[in-house]
Amino acid sequence: MPLSTPARIVSELASRGYNAEPAAVTRLAGAPESETALERALETMPDDALKLTVDHVDSVLDRSESRAAATSTPGQDAETGASAVTSATEPEDPSVSTGTEPPNSPDVGDGVPVETKGSRDVDISKRAIEVANDMTGDSTGTGEYNDFVQVFRDRYEKLASKLRGRVNHRPTDAIENMAGGSEAALIGMVSDIRSTASGHWLVELEDTNGTFPCLVMKDRPIADLVQQLLLDEVIAVDGTLADDSGILFVDSLHFPDIPRTHSPSTADRPVQAALISDVHVGSQEFMEDAWHRFTDWLHTPEAEHVEYLLIAGDMVEGVGIYPEQDKELDIIDIYEQYEQFSEYLKEVPGDMEIRMIPGNHDAVRLAEPQPGFDEELRDIMSVHDASVHSNPALVTVEGVTILMYHGVSLDEVIAELPDEEASYEEPHKAMYQLLKKRHVAPQYGGHTRLAPEDRDYLVMEEVPDVFHTGHVHKLGWGKYHNVLALNSGCWQAQTEFQKSVNIDPDSGYAPILDLDTLDMTVRKFT
Structure with a gap:
């Protein structure tokens, strides 16, 4: 052969x-x-x-x-x-669903990859790709108080617009002047959640005029929904005011949510995209052999329709990300890590369209939204004319809208919500919660760092057809209201730090998405 x-x-x-x-x-x-x-x-x-x-x-x-x-x-x-x-006949590289292993790939050793060219019969004139919500180069936040006010007002207005058709909303100051026993509805941002001595839930909602307390009785079916709430998300409630008009007894609770009637778009031709994340070049546990098997496979006839590669962050391992990380680094200089990643990227077919966003291990600010790389890193990452957008970014590939978000907020969602709603073993379920809230990182002031900008780039204004994340190093996918939610695993074996926090990664997988049908095949290269 x-x-x-x-x-x-x-x-x-x-x-x-x-x-x-x-x-x-x-x-x-x-x-x-x-x-x-x-x-x-x-x-x-x-x-x-x-x-x-x-x-x-x-x-x-x-x-x-x-x-x-x-x-x-x-x-x-x-x-x-x-x-x-x-x-x-070429030996078929079986999908992960078969439980079998791909053919072995020889070790590369000290060899330096050469940038591959377009080696396949691909008509690039049929490609179409657009990127929205990319704030790279447009950051305006200074950290002043008014910046925070502006971004939260923008969040409220955008998400409230998704809810106004469901309830007869009244501002908080108007509700305060209504007669006791009146029916009322409110759209607000969750500013506090606490349980009463009797086990009921008291949720305080804030709009642009003030705050108002809302009581969810523990024996109501909607009481389970309270356990799915995060601070700073926007919801709508309706119910009946107490006799003194000082509290709203909640009858129903609404999230901005994805419409159940959402009909995803598809490509007009048989074309595929590989959706991966968390490569972590520079780590001693980077799975070099699996990466070579993946890039070798991309050159085979079986992968001839894979024309797009979308990487959802953490291209490199970074430096100083977690305690004693230096003991687990194979490359200790951040720029050398990117140079080495670029060498590995050379193995990808040169006729592929490559789009990337940063993650928390990459050399950009930790606060989200994260801008794309600066000019120095872009010069290093110029292989195959790969493009780096901000985190998150909305990438429309031949009509299919893909929301790419690295996924740091998934840690917070999994920590705050019940196990049946969000867990590391089923990361796509935590993604369902973000789709329901129409925001990729709703809770401010917790694990996820958020930066104030002139608007909230983290709101899901447009319903995506695909929601692609990484970060948690677990493979999981499913559909929520016809939106395909995918967490794509990683290319890093278990590190000592991951062992210490009980993370068992899903490594060496490449989800392949059929853009014309939105069917997905997950291929394993370990």
């Missing part, structure tokens, strides 16, 4: 103790019979040589072409010497 890709050639050379000039690898990858050419090049290398040069490869290929031209016969191709009618 031909080696077919520069990555495979570099791997084979490294396994035999050789290095090579990048141009030599490129020439071998482009040879009609790359495996035979490599063998001939190694056989004819001087005994004391450890590096394969482009001049040596050119001399081997020139001799091979001369022999092929001299010996070609009718029924054979004069360029390759192969039979004019041939058939070949």
Whole structure:
């Protein structure tokens, strides 16, 4: 079987103790019979040589072409010497659902990947991609009090607009002047949740005019919904005022939510996207072999329709992210980590469209929304013209709207809500909660750092067709009101820190999304 890709050639050379000039690898990858050419090049290398040069490869290929031209016969191709009618079968790389393992990939060792070119029959003129909600370069927040007021007002107005059709909303100051026993409805931001001595729930809601207490009785069916609430999210309630008009007894509670009638868009042709996250290059536990298997697979006919690669953050391991991280680093300089990630990205087919957002391990501010990389990092990350957008970003790929968010707030959702509503074992269920709240990080002042901007970039104004996150290193997916929610796992084996906090990662998986049907196949490369 031909080696077919520069990555495979570099791997084979490294396994035999050789290095090579990048141009030599490129020439071998482009040879009609790359495996035979490599063998001939190694056989004819001087005994004391450890590096394969482009001049040596050119001399081997020139001799091979001369022999092929001299010996070609009718029924054979004069360029390759192969039979004019041939058939070949490639071993299928099974999906994770089969429980079987992919073919082994040789170790790369110290070989340096060469940036691959467009090696597949892909018509890039059919591609269409748009990005919205990217705040890179547009940050306005200064941390002043008024900035925080502005971003919370914007959140309230955007989410209240999703709720006004469900209840007959009255501002808090108007409700205060209503007669006792009146029916009333309120849209507000959750400012406090506490239980009473009798076990009922007291939820205080705030709008732009003030605050008002709302009581949810423990024996009402909606009492379970209170346990799904987070501070600072926007909800609507309706019910009956107490006799003194000092409290609202809640009969129903509404979230902004995704409409049950949402009909997702699909692409007009058979095309696929690989959705991955949390590569963590620079960690001692980065799964190099699994990555090589993945990129090798992308060059196979089986992956010919995979034209997009979407990476939801944490391209590198970073520095100083958690206690004693330095003991688990393979590369201790953050810029060298990105340089190495770029080397690995070279193995991806050059005709793929690559879009990325940062995560909490990347070299941007921790507070969300996170802008894309600065110019220095963008220069390092220029392989295949990959684009880096802010976290979160709304990426529309051939009509399919994909909300990409790294997912730091999932930790908070899982910590605050009951296990049946959100857990690390089923991360997509925590994502359902964010879809229900129409906000990727509703709670301010907790684990998730939030930055004030001129508007709230974290609100889900538009209903996505796909919601793609990472961060928690667990694989999980499902549909909520016809929105596909996916957490894509990671490319890092369990670290000592993860052991200490009982995280068992799902590593080496690549979810492949059919954009024309929104069906998904998860492939395993470990």
